[in-house]
Amino acid sequence: MLVWSLMPAWLLAVAEPVAEAAEVSPEKGLLDAILESNLINIAIILTLLYILGRRVVGEALAKRREGILEELRQAEQRKQEAIERLAEEQQKLAQAQQEAERIRRQAEANAEARRQELLQQAEREIERLRANAERDLAAEQEQILQELRRQIVRQALRKVEQELPQHLNEQVHQRLIEQGIQRIAR
Numbered sequence: 001m002l003v004w005s006l007m008p009a010w011l012l013a014v015a016e017p018v019a020e021a022a023e024v025s026p027e028k029g030l031l032d033a034i035l036e037s038n039l040i041n042i043a044i045i046l047t048l049l050y051i052l053g054r055r056v057v058g059e060a061l062a063k064r065r066e067g068i069l070e071e072l073r074q075a076e077q078r079k080q081e082a083i084e085r086l087a088e089e090q091q092k093l094a095q096a097q098q099e100a101e102r103i104r105r106q107a108e109a110n111a112e113a114r115r116q117e118l119l120q121q122a123e124r125e126i127e128r129l130r131a132n133a134e135r136d137l138a139a140e141q142e143q144i145l146q147e148l149r150r151q152i153v154r155q156a157l158r159k160v161e162q163e164l165p166q167h168l169n170e171q172v173h174q175r176l177i178e179q180g181i182q183r184i185a186r
Helices: 002-006 009-024 030-167 170-185
Strands: none
Touching: none
């Protein structure tokens, strides 16, 4: 009787005509009685499953729902964290690009300054080489002029030595000596 009290009213309403039909017609065979009792048993089992299983299935579904909601919250949280990390990484990338651009500009400025310095150094070196060449040229010219003077003096002395004895007499000789002495005295 306890089982009948747990069954819903609709099941009892369905089961009563079946039970009455089984009692009224004894001609029905054993097979019909088994079939009818199987239907009743199935109805009872389904009712019990519904009553008892509803809570278990409901709890399982509620737990599953909570699990899914928790997974969704975690996924949303991971998504937010990923968005934040992406923003941070994009910011770092932008900073790195700015730094790279600053370094590139500085390198270009350094290269231009170094180029100017090298040009100035080359100009100074050219001036130094030009001055050295002019100094060497002037020294060589002076050396050549001195050599020419010596040769001229040597040739003049040879010519004088060749011609002097022919033109030199005692009076000329005496006069040259006096002129030499007067020059030294001054």
